[in-house]
Amino acid sequence: MATKTEVTVEDKLRALYDLQLIDSRVDEIRNVRGELPLEVEDLEDEVLGLKTRVDKLKTDVETINYEITAKKNMIEDAKALIKKYAEQQKNVRNNREFNSLSKEVEYQELEIELAEKHIREFKAQIEQKKEVIAETKEKLSERETHLKHKKSELDAILAETEKEEKALIAKSEEFEKQIEDRLVSAYKRIRGSVKNGLAVVPIERGASGGSFFTIPPQVQVEIASRKKIITDEHSGRILVDPALADEEQEKMQKLFEKIK
Structure with missing residues (x-):
């Protein structure tokens, strides 16, 4: 079994985006309760x-x-x-x-x-x-x-x-353990400082998700190569390519259906 140090950058990006999807689902549930x-x-x-x-x-x-x-x-x-x-x-x-x-x-x-x-x-x-x-x-x-x-x-x-919220929080903690502490800390710091708690976002129409600032084509290529963790210079969010985002969304949707 691979240790944390042997995990590839792509694995880290997938784990971070999965963690974001879980935490966003918890946010949705809490928003339903609202005030x-x-x-x-x-x-x-x-x-x-x-x-x-x-x-x-x-x-x-x-x-x-x-x-x-x-x-x-x-x-x-x-x-x-x-x-x-x-x-x-x-x-x-x-x-x-x-x-x-x-x-x-x-x-x-x-x-x-x-x-x-x-x-x-x-x-x-x-x-x-x-x-x-x-x-x-x-x-x-x-x-x-x-x-x-x-x-x-x-x-x-x-x-x-x-029941769903408790299960998701447990999953969030489980996924955190798969990511090195340094990245978890960075993720939590970004999540706490940006709108809607979105710390990891995919590129949408050439821009960072939820942003209007265009990402240069060369940077988009680097993000798609999944060789290093790249953040948006304007918002500080961690960026992932759309294909990876779609794959992880589909995977996590199946998990959410099981948890419900």
């Missing part, structure tokens, strides 16, 4: 935020209701004191005591008025918060429905493509 995973994540965060808001508003309403109860108890206590002072006024010995008790009654009446004012304000706050709760619940329901739909959409795509 869905992020959309689902954002919706989950939004739903959680709305639920937290509803819970906080409900807690606020409970706290206000507690305050109302406290004010009502205070009113009852004040009324009891007014009754008590009114009884005491019947048994006073002089005007000073009578006036003193009258001031106490007046004070308790003011306390009742203030408490009733606070109760009205609290009730208005509760109504306002209940409106916000209703609006938030409505929005929450709408976002939960949207989330359910998006999750279902994502699950369907994952169910359809996950």
Whole structure:
């Protein structure tokens, strides 16, 4: 069995282009998913935020209701004191005591008025918060429905493509091992810096695939000879001749059909 050092340049070019075809297929699968995973994540965060808001508003309403109860108890206590002072006024010995008790009654009446004012304000706050709760619940329901739909959409795509993607990633790693580390590193560097992740491209109509820059005829001959690895001077992509590209595309298509 040949070792990596005994592999011909043509073998390296074929292996690199095969690797590119596999990685491009993985890119296609991920493009089908598009922004869905992020959309689902954002919706989950939004739903959680709305639920937290509803819970906080409900807690606020409970706290206000507690305050109302406290004010009502205070009113009852004040009324009891007014009754008590009114009884005491019947048994006073002089005007000073009578006036003193009258001031106490007046004070308790003011306390009742203030408490009733606070109760009205609290009730208005509760109504306002209940409106916000209703609006938030409505929005929450709408976002939960949207989330359910998006999750279902994502699950369907994952169910359809996950097995193929995993198999392709395993194949990509397998093919990488057949190529020397230096070339794999160069391939990954180019792939990360160019549009559409295309690091290895065939010549199309006398130009580098996906480019409008014409490749000189002499360079095209060199590429077709498959004696050395040649890169496009404009994009840095590794170039292969159309015949090699067609052969490898046909071969890899059969592999993709088996993986599906």
